[in-house]
Amino acid sequence: MAQTDESPIVLPDDPDFGPEVQVDYPGYRSTRWRVPKRPLVTIPEEFHDLEGPVFGHEEIEEHDSDLTRQHEGEPLGERIVVTGRVLDESGRPIRNTLVEIWQANAAGRYRHQVDQHPAPLDPNFSGAGRCLTDGDGRYRFVTIKPGSYPWGNHENAWRPMHIHFSLFGPEFTRRLVTQMYFPGDPLFEFDPIFHAVRDPKARELLVSRFDLDTTQPEWALGYHWDIVLGRGASGTTPMENL
């Protein structure tokens, strides 16, 4: 569909947003009828519970963290290792927390009935993984590099390559769903979802780095991406609650 209204797809940078995503970012069209219009109501800290669920090891199955070994054969595409640590704002590891990922295949197609992008499905790739962080807060997945794909947001719209991440942390106020990108993607500058994070320094936090130490010789390229789960992820600071 054509971009018909007055708003540009990508707005200028604005460091004042910090790590906050602009939830009503106009260039991302699906926000329009879905994002709450009224101000959020602040709940004082004393009135919400801080503890989250406990996920047991039993929920993680063999090959859940290796998306290249979930079928009879290997998926097509560039095999990669994606690893990093889940940390709190003090840089301390968040241990034993569930990390879930999902992604398109190497051709840029999701195994989902709604995705009608005319690129091939891969019978050897489901595109979902999960693991628990270890004692250092580290997660590790083996997968293939996802392809870019077109989406209907505006004319000639393509998403940068990305892997979706879901994280829990020790309490529900740290819950985070986000996307990990790959360094140097030429589609960054055109993507309203990426640019809804208005602070360019904060956007960099969504981009993994190529890591030769993670790269396995004769086997797979390595990417490193740390994830920091902050409390008050909806924009307040802890000071307001004191």
Next chain:
Amino acid sequence: MSVPRTPSQTVGPYYAIGLSRKPQNELVARNAPGATMLIGQLIDGQGAPISDGMIEAWDAGGKRWGRSGTDADGRFSFVVAKPDAQPGQAPRLDVLVFARGLLRHELTRVYFPDEAEANAADPVLSGLDEADRETLVAEQEDGALRWDIRMQGDRATVFFTH
């Protein structure tokens, strides 16, 4: 020292690949004491059902959690039991809403219709005007709890920050 936190991005339309691989909408077993269905619709600002949303229900104090995708009619469902109330507060579930178009999840709460006295005294509910309070209290419907989530509009659900 403070490390900047990772920004949020939308769950997108295909979250079911990773987050709905198996049903996880039972906070308690169906035959558990006090178990009841919590059902509802997720509705956008044009009154249309949101068919690609995901709802999480948290009973943080009881360490119970569940999630439900929404279907073609925007419907979600959970098996829940009334959580223990915190002192001075009414029992409730914390609810997170994820969907395409939401760059960050939204936080709301659902309270129980048979707790009128506790609801009236609850410090969060009582801080809202009556019309807003009603958006957070489920209704009894055919033996289940019915609670719709409206993202926008005159009867928009109250969403919170913390």
